[in-house]
Amino acid sequence: MAQGFIQAYRQAPWRIQIQRIGSILLLMVVAALVAGVYLSISAQSSAIGVEIQVLENNRENMQREIANLKNQIGVLTSAVEMEKRAKEMGFEKVTTYDMEYMLVPGYPGRQTAMLAPFSGTEAANRQVSNPGFTTSLWDWLARGVNYLSEQTDEVLP
């Protein structure tokens, strides 16, 4: 009985072969997929790596260019060049006898160079937007309550 049952439901040999071939093909497809994904990511990574190198080169080039342009500005605005240009434009050097002086209240005089924010000052981090744009609803309510309570305290005997 049992033997008959097994025989009745045993897979045909060609089916088993197809299953095995199918399994192997499935494995191969999975392997190909994994390899494909790996190659794709690896290629992208390499391309980005090369792009980083190119960008770094660009950055270096730009830094050199900026330095060079600053230097060119220095040459074009050098004392000798400026004097030459001023003379060509018809300017003359002023003497003390040509000067007229007047008092300008509040004018502190010519200030020395400030090429960056001073150390110790918080100018760079100073908030420039209206605080109302960054205040939360809770802060606004708390401030309102505080204000009201202060007003109430003031009128109390």
Add this chain to the structure above:
Amino acid sequence: MKTDFSTRLLFIRILFILAGAAILLQIVHLQTSASASDLRKLGELYSYKRELVYPERGYIYDRYGRLLAGNEQVYEVGVNLSEMRGQNNAQSIASVVSTVLDMDYNEVYGNLTNPKNPEAVYVVLKNYVSLEKGNRLKSIQNEYEKYIAEMGSAKSQSAPPNLRGLELAPHLQRSYPENNLASNILGFYTRNNEAVMGIESKYNDLLEGSPVEVVVSIDPNQIEEIPTIPSGASLILTIDREIQAEMENIIDRAVKSSGSISGTLLVYDPETGEFLAMASNPRMNPNEYWDYLDMKHFNRSVDYPFEPGSVFKVLTMAAALDNGTVQPDTPFVDTGVIEVGGLKIYNWDRSAWGPQTMLGCMQHSLNVCLSWVALQVGADNFYSYLKAFGIGRRTNVDLAGESLWPLAVPGDGNWYESSLATNSFGQGLSTTPVQLVTAVGAIANDGVMMAPHVLLGFVENGKQYNTKPQVVGTPIKKETAQILTGMLTISLEEEASDALVEGYRVAGKTGTAEIAIPGKGYVTNMTNASFIGWGPSDDPKFVVYIWLEEPKTAPWGSVVAAPVFSQVVEKLVVLMDIPPDDVRLGLRAQ
């Protein structure tokens, strides 16, 4: 048949298994063998390269932010020899490079065809090629490529002319856009990355920043961003470029007209210790520093102590007034000679000037009178005052190469009784111009002596740090300083000195120092002519010191240096916005 096939299959299987096992064994062997670590290092050599990244050298600006030292792009022109040999274009490269870079054709061709190192794969033809010439080479190279592209493949022709293999590597070099302006202050930075003299040397640590070694992967899969290397700090000097330029023009003219060997001109702010100008003649062009390597003195203001002569009488009189030994009207009868320690001291004109006050002694610059004053003050007090004025020690001004001449005091082997007298009028001792200006600056600043400096501030990591003026001592009282300024103002006015400037009251003193020649002693016709002055007298904003070395037209400071002071002040009052005294006092009263 089936058995044969199975045997073959088995044989192939065994073969594969054995090959796999051999590979595995070799892998294990490589990982565990004695030379495994060496092999790993060898592998890393081809995976990574280590690069020392130098940050860009910091800039130097004047007090108003005008560039004095920056960096410009230049090229290293070289040739990839293997590519050149492949193209067989040595003649083309040599021809173009020698024409554009003004080089000898045969020399270039020889370098390419017979390099000094036969195994070299790259030769440098010329470094520090200007941007203009480098771009010209690039442009010619591109024109060749364009021509080849138009004519078809380069390899199809026998040998089409091209510049393949010619490489231009850009890099930065130090540049001074103002050329020789303030060069004696700036110093210079060589192509061998050496900071020499001046600010460049003194603040080299700040300017050069910190080089960082980075590991760069050659494998594009492992490339990481090179960290941003912050550039060196930029310096802001106390120097005002416009004042410096005017002062250099003035000292150049003065040296030429007087036939002097050299000239030095300092403009100093007595309230802060800042130098607004420090002009020197001769001076170099730091862009072509190799032409000036035989210069004896780079900056006489700091590296050349000399006998200052009569300008030193200002300090002697300051000591005597402060000590209470004399008053401006203290009488003195000048007999024309005084003997101190066996040495007879004479006046500059070897004549007797009769009854004088201290004002007259300063006005006529009488050596006999000032010797007497020093004797009255006493050696101990006199030298104590000189030390308080900083004479005999370095000012520690922030410039490289400051020299010092030690002050001989009683008890030293090289001090004699007569030294007190000779020192009183600035002979027998030496100072640098910076020392003298710093000391006299105390008189112009109500007795308070400031630390002399040329650095106003620096910018590092996006923040500016400014220096603060520092007091280094109070050698004399405020009253003494004001009295002496008044005396020296009147003395100039009564003398009708060439140093006077219309509309401005100024104080000052001339100096004419004889120069000692080894073996001959002091030679009368060789002098250091000088003038030190400050103004406006009621509220000094500047101290000016002029020194002309060995003038030929006249030996006297009153003749050659005093008029220069007048020219200087006429320029200064305009550039520093100092109104004439009547206008200034009128505005102040409003």
